[in-house]
Amino acid sequence: MADVMRPEKLDMSNDTSSLGSPELLHVLAVDDSIVDRKFIERLLRVSSCKVTVVDSATRALQYLGLDGNHSSVGFEDLKINLIMTDYSMPGMTGYELMKKIKESSAFREIPVVIMSSENILPRIDRCLEEGAEDFLLKPVKLADVKRLRDSLLKADEMAFKNIMHKRELQANDIYSQLKRAKI
Amino acid sequence: LHAMNTVVAQLQRRFQDYLVSLYQQGFLDNQFTELRKLQDEGTPDFVAEVVSLFFDDCSKLINSMSRSLERPENVDFKQVDSGVHQLKGSSSSVGARRVKNVCISFKECCDVQNREGCLRCLQQVDYEYKMLKTKLQDLFNLEQQIVQAGGAIPQVNIN
Numbered sequence: 001m002a003d004v005m006r007p008e009k010l011d012m013s014n015d016t017s018s019l020g021s022p023e024l025l026h027v028l029a030v031d032d033s034i035v036d037r038k039f040i041e042r043l044l045r046v047s048s049c050k051v052t053v054v055d056s057a058t059r060a061l062q063y064l065g066l067d068g069n070h071s072s073v074g075f076e077d078l079k080i081n082l083i084m085t086d087y088s089m090p091g092m093t094g095y096e097l098m099k100k101i102k103e104s105s106a107f108r109e110i111p112v113v114i115m116s117s118e119n120i121l122p123r124i125d126r127c128l129e130e131g132a133e134d135f136l137l138k139p140v141k142l143a144d145v146k147r148l149r150d151s152l153l154k155a156d157e158m159a160f161k162n163i164m165h166k167r168e169l170q171a172n173d174i175y176s177q178l179k180r181a182k183i
Numbered sequence: 184l185h186a187m188n189t190v191v192a193q194l195q196r197r198f199q200d201y202l203v204s205l206y207q208q209g210f211l212d213n214q215f216t217e218l219r220k221l222q223d224e225g226t227p228d229f230v231a232e233v234v235s236l237f238f239d240d241c242s243k244l245i246n247s248m249s250r251s252l253e254r255p256e257n258v259d260f261k262q263v264d265s266g267v268h269q270l271k272g273s274s275s276s277v278g279a280r281r282v283k284n285v286c287i288s289f290k291e292c293c294d295v296q297n298r299e300g301c302l303r304c305l306q307q308v309d310y311e312y313k314m315l316k317t318k319l320q321d322l323f324n325l326e327q328q329i330v331q332a333g334g335a336i337p338q339v340n341i342n
Contacts, residue, residue, distance in 0.1 A: 035237050035273040042221045042229060088268070117272045139214050139276045142221070 025149060026050040030060045030085040030094065031115070040084065040115075040140060047145045049082075057092035057100075060085070066104050080110055082133075082152060087116035087123065095127055102131050113148065115140055191334035198325040199339050205322070206341050210315055215278030216341060227330070231323050234316075237277045241312040244270050245305060252301055263301060264293045270308065281311045 027049045029040045037053050044051045054060050061067040064078065083101065085094035098112045111133035116123065124135045136144050205211045215230075222229040248266040251259040271286035285308045292300030326336055 033240075033269065033273055033276070035233060035240055035276050038233050038236055039218070039221075039276050042226070042233075046221055090265075117275060138272065139217070141217060 024048060024050040025081040025152060026052070026079055027082045027084060028060060028063065028080050029053045030055075030057060030083070030089070030097065032056060032086065032089045036086065036138070043140060043142060043145050044084075046142065047149055049145075049149065052080075057085070057089055057094065057097035060097055061100060064101070064104075064107055066100060066107070080107070082111050082113065082148070084113045084115060084136075086138075087114050087127070088118075095123075095130065098127070098130060098132060111152065191329065191332045194325065194329045194332055195334055195337050198322070198329060199337050201322055201325060202339050203341065205318055209280050210318055212278045212280040212283075213341070214276065218277060219338075227336075231319075234277055234319055237273050237279065238312060238316050240273050241270065241282070241308070245309050245312075248301075248305055252298060252305065255298060258296070258298050258301075260293055260296050260301075264290070267293055274312075279312070279315055282308060282315065285311055 025048070027044050029037065029044065029051060031037050031040060031053070032055055034055075037055065041051050041053050052063065054063055058067065060083070062069075064080070083098075085097055087094040094114050094116075098114065101110065101112055102108050112131070113134045113136060114127045114132045115136045115138050117138040119137055127135050134148060206215075218230050218233060244266045248263050251262040251266070267286050267289045271283055271290065274280075274282040274286060285304055289301065289304035289308060292304055329336055
């Protein structure tokens, strides 16, 4: 039996990162399927992310300035928080794209998530070994994106807390030194 | 005002019943529900736009696979396989269950280079996507009627 419910308005509120500024997660999505691009873009927008979508690994590298045609000048300001790429793409695969990203000093810290319609264990292992943040089976669910986002924001928060703790320790250390010097 | 409410309620009922029947008859699966979840008052055409892209994709892929299968002495099974893979992927993404299922058989025919089997599957996939296109057009028309009558589109839970 089906229930009829009132449609709920989707939550489009901007999350503020724990670092204090209302920055949205900026996601670069890569997929050669036009249907999947439209789908993932909406999925990410609904999850309060800023989205850039490209249709190939080559275009992704161009966007990041990693295609060999640019120096890194001008791309340091590019704030990408997450890259989500399809695995099977003509030309360069998502796996090969990830390797190139991991090789670059500018972008190797950015988490890369691989998406695939095929549940092939050796493939999944290979991607995770190469440094993929996660491997998602297509079609990707809202819950998958939410989980990703939450864990990234949490990682952000952890990094922030670590910085604050470190500062606190440093402040205590200076205070102790001053005390000993009887200033 | 009461008469208006009845009209809206009737349309909503028709919409709900029709949508449920599409799931029950296997045209749609849970992924279509996921698509509907992504649509709201601010983006009322999202589902229609995605499925429109899907149907264009179907048409394009079916044409190119048809060309690849045309001459019995020179079938490019690699190209056909690539087309089936893409079709399976996009049908899976929109919840087009019957189309997706044909693709599974289609891939098997391709794997063993069975041209006759491939041609049958091609014909079937063509039939299924066109059938779904008609059904969804009817569904979107019902949606349109609800909106024009001042009602809200029901969120339908499929169990």
